[in-house]
Amino acid sequence: MNKLKLIIKREFFAKVRNKTFLVMTILSPLLVVGLGALVGYLSKVNQDSIKIIGYVDDSQLLITKDFDSSKTIEYKDLSNVDIVIAKSQVEHGDFYGFLYVPKKDSISNIATSIEFYSKEPPSLQVISEVEGMVGYRLNYILLERNGIDSEALDASKINPNIKILSFSGEKSSKLIRGVKIAIGLSAGYLIMMFIIIYGAMVMRSVIEEKTSRIIEVIISSVKPFQLMMGKIIGTALAGLLQFSIWGVILLILSIVATAMFGADTTSIGTGNLPMQEVEVLDVVAKTEMQIIIEELIRLPVLPIFLAFIVYFLGGYLLYSALYAAIGAAVDNETDTQQFMLPVIIPLILGVYIGFASVVNEPHGTIATIFSMIPFTSPIVMMMRLPFGVPWWQIVISLLLLLGTFILMVWFAAKVYRIGILMYGKKPTYRDIYKWLKY
Amino acid sequence: MSNLLVAENIVKKYGDFTALNDVTIKVPEASIFGLLGPNGAGKTSLIRIINQIIIPDSGSVMLDGKPLTPNDIQHIGYMPEERGLYKGMKVGEQALYLAQLKGMTRYDAKKKLSFWFDKLEIRDWWGKKVQELSKGMAQKVQFIVTVLHQPKLLIFDEPFSGFDPINANLIKDEILKLRDAGATVIFSTHRMESVEELCEYIALFDKSNNILDGKLSDIKRKFKSNIFEVEMYDIKNKLLLNELSENFDILSSNIGPGNNDASLQVKLKDAKDSNDLIQYLAMHGSIAKYSEMIPDANEIFIKAIEQNAKK
Numbered sequence: 001m002n003k004l005k006l007i008i009k010r011e012f013f014a015k016v017r018n019k020t021f022l023v024m025t026i027l028s029p030l031l032v033v034g035l036g037a038l039v040g041y042l043s044k045v046n047q048d049s050i051k052i053i054g055y056v057d058d059s060q061l062l063i064t065k066d067f068d069s070s071k072t073i074e075y076k077d078l079s080n081v082d083i084v085i086a087k088s089q090v091e092h093g094d095f096y097g098f099l100y101v102p103k104k105d106s107i108s109n110i111a112t113s114i115e116f117y118s119k120e121p122p123s124l125q126v127i128s129e130v131e132g133m134v135g136y137r138l139n140y141i142l143l144e145r146n147g148i149d150s151e152a153l154d155a156s157k158i159n160p161n162i163k164i165l166s167f168s169g170e171k172s173s174k175l176i177r178g179v180k181i182a183i184g185l186s187a188g189y190l191i192m193m194f195i196i197i198y199g200a201m202v203m204r205s206v207i208e209e210k211t212s213r214i215i216e217v218i219i220s221s222v223k224p225f226q227l228m229m230g231k232i233i234g235t236a237l238a239g240l241l242q243f244s245i246w247g248v249i250l251l252i253l254s255i256v257a258t259a260m261f262g263a264d265t266t267s268i269g270t271g272n273l274p275m276q277e278v279e280v281l282d283v284v285a286k287t288e289m290q291i292i293i294e295e296l297i298r299l300p301v302l303p304i305f306l307a308f309i310v311y312f313l314g315g316y317l318l319y320s321a322l323y324a325a326i327g328a329a330v331d332n333e334t335d336t337q338q339f340m341l342p343v344i345i346p347l348i349l350g351v352y353i354g355f356a357s358v359v360n361e362p363h364g365t366i367a368t369i370f371s372m373i374p375f376t377s378p379i380v381m382m383m384r385l386p387f388g389v390p391w392w393q394i395v396i397s398l399l400l401l402l403g404t405f406i407l408m409v410w411f412a413a414k415v416y417r418i419g420i421l422m423y424g425k426k427p428t429y430r431d432i433y434k435w436l437k438y
Numbered sequence: 439m440s441n442l443l444v445a446e447n448i449v450k451k452y453g454d455f456t457a458l459n460d461v462t463i464k465v466p467e468a469s470i471f472g473l474l475g476p477n478g479a480g481k482t483s484l485i486r487i488i489n490q491i492i493i494p495d496s497g498s499v500m501l502d503g504k505p506l507t508p509n510d511i512q513h514i515g516y517m518p519e520e521r522g523l524y525k526g527m528k529v530g531e532q533a534l535y536l537a538q539l540k541g542m543t544r545y546d547a548k549k550k551l552s553f554w555f556d557k558l559e560i561r562d563w564w565g566k567k568v569q570e571l572s573k574g575m576a577q578k579v580q581f582i583v584t585v586l587h588q589p590k591l592l593i594f595d596e597p598f599s600g601f602d603p604i605n606a607n608l609i610k611d612e613i614l615k616l617r618d619a620g621a622t623v624i625f626s627t628h629r630m631e632s633v634e635e636l637c638e639y640i641a642l643f644d645k646s647n648n649i650l651d652g653k654l655s656d657i658k659r660k661f662k663s664n665i666f667e668v669e670m671y672d673i674k675n676k677l678l679l680n681e682l683s684e685n686f687d688i689l690s691s692n693i694g695p696g697n698n699d700a701s702l703q704v705k706l707k708d709a710k711d712s713n714d715l716i717q718y719l720a721m722h723g724s725i726a727k728y729s730e731m732i733p734d735a736n737e738i739f740i741k742a743i744e745q746n747a748k749k
Contacts, residue, residue: 003539006535006538006539007539010535014524014526014527018526208524208525209524212522212523212524212525213518213520213521213522214521214522214523214524215522216486216491216516216518216520216521217516217517217518217521217522217523217536217580217583218536218539219491220489220490220491220511220514220516220518221511221536221539221540222539223508421486421491421492423520434453437453
């Protein structure tokens with residue numbers, strides 16, 4: 001036991017004192033936050049600039065009120081000059097684009113022959129805003145011509161807002177689903193990233209001991225199993241340390257960034273929606289904000305966090321044992337590729353299933369099955385957890401994970417014990433199967 | 439003299455390949471025991487079994503009269519042929535780590551390391567990383583790490599490879615000193631001249647079998663060819679050669695002018711022994727040199743393996 005502690009300590013410090021570890025630990029969150037802030041800042045700058053659009057309305061159907069400036073678009077009437085001159089004015093002037101509404105015999109013909117000219121392809125946001133504006137007016141006129149009182153129609157318009165309640169009577173919100181999905185996906189994704197990065201670290205560390213030939217000295221002092229476990233645990237501790245540092249730095253930086261750029265999330269999140277919808281959303285958001293907060297507080301944060309740690313450790317231990325076995329089987333990193341595929345595939349599968357299936361149906365058959373299979377359960381179960389999973393499913397999935405982990409460590413230890421002393425020949429799957437029987 | 443290590447009837451198979459086929463060795467206490475044999479003879483497998491790195495399929499290993507237990511690794515120091523250290527780790531830190539893995543306390547390890555680093559004059563390297571050292575320098579560190587915990591049994595696999603002659607001698611002297619201090623040394627090598635210099639006992643492995651073992655001097659006697667080198671002067675009997683050839687085989691002769699002096703290689707015939715030859719020679723002249731041609735370890739090595747191949 002004492003020796004295991006020594007090995008863990010060495011592995012931990014070997015990782016932590018490494019220069020790349022320091023650089024990665026400090027730079028990564030800076031990069032993430034920096035990029036986030038940059039994107040937020042740019043999209044804000046983008047939105048702030050008002051685009052001037054010149055227009056000629058030959059149909060005479062649109063009224064002045066339609067061309068009132070919005071937050072992002074300012075219309076300029078160019079009807080007093082010829083259309084050719086107007087076009088060239090726009091092309092050479094300080095305009096974003098030129099809107100031409102022709103005169104046609106019917107509204108529907110007008111609707112399909114409106115033209116928009118611009119120097120560069122216009123942004124979707126601008127086009128949809130212009131379309132919305134023209135569409136609203138044409139619709140209105142059409143309704144009037146058909147003898148429908150559009151005032152009365154406007155007055156009788158209603159926006160239903162369905163309140164979602166659970167049977168226990170708690171109010172829910174549609175947006176909370178998005179929040180839960182975000183929590184689940186990022187937790188699952190984090191686990192996958194950690195497994196890939198730190199699993200590979202374990203593998204490289206095993207290969208390093210093989211290539212530097214220290215391995216025989218070490219295992220004449222300790223059991224290969226102790227060495228392998230020490231390596232896995234030591235690396236995990238280094239990873240946990242890195243994650244905690246990241247967490248702290250990210251927290252500090254995002255507070256700073258929020259204060260500096262005032263990045264308000266609603267403007268980024270709804271930036272692509274036409275104006276009318278944004279207004280609707282704003283109203284909904286304001287009334288729902290409290291429900292969301294209440295619901296967030298009601299989320300079983302502690303159990304989710306605990307489950308995260310457990311699945312995180314379970315998944316990491318399971319995979320890092322595999323990585324250690326692969327490292328022991330080969331002489332150098334280039335030879336690892338043939339064995340990497342079976343390791344990476346279930347991880348990627350887990351994430352894909354999360355995105356494709358859990359998001360739509362957290363408790364569907366596929367999501368449930370893959371949250372039981374040990375190779376994908378740490379990822380898929382984490383994505384399901386915020387939606388509430390029956391405790392017996394968690395228990396079964398954890399038991400399966402634990403059982404597979406023990407089996408995998410047994411397998412890895414066998415391969416490791418033989419592999420670390422094998423040099424030269426690149427082993428095949430058959431060779432490794434044979435090692436199991438030595 | 440009692441045996442420190444007895445490995446009996448060891449069998450080790452890797453799949454279809456037999457690495458050790460019912461091998462037995464007995465290593466007497468406080469001796470240097472040479473484990474010899476061509477590549478692939480099974481030496482490394484046996485050493486790994488003694489170090490409990492691998493487990494034999496059958497057979498037993500006794501250390502000090504008791505079956506080997508996991509705790510015994512602290513009584514064994516092993517320097518493998520393929521040696522290495524963590525390249526990115528500092529020398530002193532690494533030596534401390536390896537010593538602690540052998541069960542030493544940190545305090546104890548530090549004290550002893552300090553002693554050895556002074557002895558081998560490498561104190562300045564303590565804070566250096568291994569990758570900054572030359573191969574020979576790293577070997578010195580490796581040697582210290584092997585002997586630091588004062589093991590009863592020391593196992594060296596090709597200890598001199600990578601050393602320049604001066605450092606090889608230094609290490610050889612240290613090994614002899616350790617033996618004198620009571621340590622038992624198993625010494626695996628292909629380099630026969632170091633076997634002559636160091637080993638009291640040897641075992642010769644070939645094709646997974648122990649084909650020859652025992653005290654080196656006994657083995658040499660067994661392999662002696664009964665050939666004597668003789669130099670004579672003042673030869674009285676001019677017909678010496680003719681008469682000699684009736685009772686002995688003369689392999690080569692070099693007769694000086696006037697048949698006064700000669701140097702010969704003579705082989706004994708079945709019934710005769712060395713004393714017969716010397717008596718006969720003494721009667722006919724003065725003997726300047728008389729010596730038995732004893733095969734060196736290298737010749738024994740080649741001869742034994744050739745014989746084994748014929749079987």
